[in-house]
Amino acid sequence: MADKILLAHGSGGKLAHDLVEKSFVRALANPLLDKLDDSAVFDVSGKMAFTTDSYVVSPIFFPGGDIGKLAVCGTVNDLATSGARPMYLSLSFIIEEGLSLKELEKVVNSVRATAGEAGVEIVTGDTKVVTRGSADKLFINTAGVGVIPEGVNISGSNAKPGDKVILNGAIGDHGIAVVSKREGLSFATKLKSDCAPLGGLVADMLKASPNIHALRDPTRGGLATSLNELAQQSKVSIRIEEKEIPVREEVLAACEMLGFDPLYVANEGRMIAIVPPEDADKVLKAMHQKKNANDAAIIGEVGAETPGRVAMKTVLGSSRIVDMMVGDLLPRIC
Amino acid sequence: MKYITEFRSSELGEGLVARIQQRSKKKARFMEFCGGHTVTIFRYGIRQLLPSTIEMVSGPGCPICVTANADLDKAIALSQIPGVIIATFGDMLKVPGSRSSLEKAKAEGAEVQTVYSTMDALDIAGANPDKSVVFLGIGFETTAPTIAASILQAEEKGIKNYHVLSLHKVCPPVIRALLDSGEVELQGLVCPGHVSAIIGSHPWEFIAREYGIPCVISGFEPLDILQCVEMLVEQVEKGESRVEIAYKRGVRPEGNQIALKLMERVFEPSPARWRGMGEIAGSGLKIRSKYQRFDAEANFDIKTAPAVEHKGCICGDILRGVKTPADCKLFAKACTPENPIGPCMVSAEGSCSAYYLYGGERGG
Structure with a gap:
């Protein structure tokens, strides 16, 4: 495999398949993701929270983290602030052609480690590659779902005098x-x-x-x-x-x-x-x-x-x- | 010594406030010249802590605010010349000139790049040899030396496509103009800390000597300001007037000789236009003819329509200390930081911005 991301990595062809298989699915393995169906299918009981966020931080590696860790934390925390227990995340990459595969793998490993720490699973995802200059190295979108325990009612509009x-x-x-x-x-x-x-x-x-x-x-x-x-x-x-x-x-x-x-x-x-x-x-x-x-x-x-x-x-x-x-x-x- | 937390200590602050309360008997109006001081005063609610005998008024010490519309128009006109890249400190982008702003010009296709240092502007020139980079030289004695250094470096490296639009201003002449106008009566002046770090304390002495006004050079932390006010009160109560340095960790009486020499090598005094005050002799810095090839004024045909002032905007009066933002009909209504009409609302050091962000007359 080439050591840089090429446009073909996002084409849906062989190279794309290999990238998803070797770099993403292997690293992030779990039963829902491993099926590689178009959607992750799962049961939920109770009140659900659903959120999404895109990550465009520059530089993609910074002291104490990177864009992968951020993409998991940001969405997990948005679920947590609703009082939800975060469960499943989607993970979409928009990659600028020319990004080194090593850097991408480093980000994916960081996603894995952070998801593990947060107790969530990456259950679906997508990869697009755009021409040089159309993105800056790597953008990530994550969406997430979680379940809100019974009796919990948290909202930004609930603050009361005296709190x-x-x-x-x-x-x-x-x-x-x-x-x-x-x-x-x-x-x-x-x-x-x-x-x-x-x-x-x-x-x-x-x-x-x-x-x-x-x-x-x-x-x-x-x-x-x-x-x-x-x-x-x-x-x-x-x-x-x-x-x-x-x-x-x-x-x-x-x-x-x-x-x-x-x-x-x-x-x-x-x-x-x-x-x-x-x-x-x-x-x-x-x-x-x-x-x-x-x-x-x-x-x-x-x-x-x-x-x-x-x-x-x-x-x-x-x-x-x-x-x-x-x-x-x-x-x-x- | 950590230089920050020590100068924000509640205990020391309370002590200084108590001493000022106790000592101040005579009514006194002090002007903080510098916008940086205005921000500290508002950010820490210092006006609320002072006795009713002391009134603080904000002065003209915000370089962006005092830049006249005619000069802002020049910068915008330069951005319209094909092949010109404007390099500027970020706070200039939103400042409205007569008809537009650099931010709008940029959105319409002008090449405007924000830099954090003049040396970044030189790098842009190096990377774009087929274009001309014009750096907007706006600032007081604090920034002028770094811009002088960039011109000298461009000369040394043989960079030919680097130019400066010098709108620099120097501070002491505007204080004289302000005092001569008779519009504001002052019993004390909080002199700018960073400007004085360059020029020293001597250039302020005429104020104490000729006008009998106590002067104290202050730093920018809340305790610096309180200490400065205490020293001004002390002079007022004793009926004295002299220049004192409260900001000893930053300012020496003789200033920074290296910076001053750099400035003198590249710039010469010139008249300059100040918003609300018109042209003031000797208050500007022009690039010397020896370095004319770096002077944007000399190298580009800058065409501007006559400058117009924004209707209802009283930034000029506010900068002279004769009015406050609360006197402005536009303040916090038509003019807000998101949609500024006058420069005092745009600049982080502007009085209107400080009043708006930190509460000002609206109370906390």
């Missing part, structure tokens, strides 16, 4: 890790992306309290944008405390250099939970047992006044508005 706002860890690691390797902008940092599947964390949080009102993973647009979305959807205000929000010194330093505010920098392994006050400590305790949430903290509270508005008590004790992100800090961060 506590919990965050599972330091913000901004993913965005800064990706930017640090971006062509024309690279700088040295030991920072790694926080990219991680959060299905297990959410399951444990729901075990501690099935009454969690809302969950959201603050990806593009960062913490500030997700909090604004929640405040608007639930028609409540959210007040956060700057000194309670964990941010690593490396992220602060990079943000100073680049003119970013960490509140707007992308995350891929972070979760905001809006929890009734009486359950907040239970949820926090459950989170502290998980490696993705050692540093979980209550960062604020939901209020009734000025619906749709997010405000922050600054480190100096004054108060300011936290608005949604305008435009894009940097394109193609996920």
Whole structure:
């Protein structure tokens, strides 16, 4: 087999067949995928969650992850924020001709490892190859389904005045890790992306309290944008405390250099939970047992006044508005 | 020392606020010249923490905001010339000129590339020998030395298709013009930290000496600003006026001699147009005739229609410190960061953007 992806790899002919067989099916093997039928067919019982996302991150390999890991985590986390237990994912590649097969295999292996960690199976997929310049190395689309346990009702519109706002860890690691390797902008940092599947964390949080009102993973647009979305959807205000929000010194330093505010920098392994006050400590305790949430903290509270508005008590004790992100800090961060 | 968290400490901040509250008796209006300072003041809600005796007003220290429409039009006109690639820092893209913006010109087919450093612009020139790269030189004394360095490097490497549209401005003359206008009365000036890192503290001395206004050069962290305000209050209460450096980790009295020499080698003082203030003598930097072949003005036939101002936009008044964004009828209605009408809403350092993003008069 050639060591680079050719247009013929996406043609549906022999080369394409070999690629699917040797590089994808072998790596991602499971009974549903192995059938190689046009659709994966399976039983589901209960309320189902269904989501999709496309991944165009540049560069495709970054500290702490790659586009394959991201494509699994992003979709798994979107299911988890609905309270669902993620089960099955689809995986579609749009490959720019000329991508090295080695790189593609590295991505597929990363998909396998992350799917294993997240407890999901890749059950269907597709491959297209486009001419040089029509894509940038590799784009991935994943869709996913999961089942929502009985009694769980999680939605961005469920936040109630008095609820506590919990965050599972330091913000901004993913965005800064990706930017640090971006062509024309690279700088040295030991920072790694926080990219991680959060299905297990959410399951444990729901075990501690099935009454969690809302969950959201603050990806593009960062913490500030997700909090604004929640405040608007639930028609409540959210007040956060700057000194309670964990941010690593490396992220602060990079943000100073680049003119970013960490509140707007992308995350891929972070979760905001809006929890009734009486359950907040239970949820926090459950989170502290998980490696993705050692540093979980209550960062604020939901209020009734000025619906749709997010405000922050600054480190100096004054108060300011936290608005949604305008435009894009940097394109193609996920 | 980590340089960031130390300068955002709540305990130290509370101490400084208490000292300012205690010490300030006389009414005083302080101008923060620099847009970077405006952002810190709003991001950390510093105005709320100051006693009622102290009023802070924002000044003209945002290079993008003070660029006149006529000059923005030139940049856009250059982007329309076949074979020209515009290289610019990203924050210029959205700034509306009289009739368009670079972002719109780009969408319509102009070649506009965002760069993070002037050296990237040189690389673009190297990679496109059959085209002309024009770098938009917008900025104060802080950016001018790096652009001077890029011109010298282009000369050394024999890069012939690299040009600069020099719209650079220098800061001290605009303060004099502002004070001479009599429009704003100031009892203190928060002098820009990064500009002073290049020019030092001496160029500000005329303000203290001739106008009797206390000056303190400040850094950009919240504690820097509070310390600066405390030092200004101290001078006001004692009835003194002199230039002090609160930003000692960044600024030496003599400035950065290497940067200054680079600037002087490539640029000479010239008049410059400022939004809302008109032409101010000696406030611009023109490329010296020795380096004329790198000067976009001298090498391209830049045709622009007469500049027009946006109806209702009061960016000019805001930059002079005589009005605030809250006085503008367009603010947060017709003019928002997504759909900016004036440059003060576009630039990250613009007053309108800071008011809009961090609450400003709308409260937190």
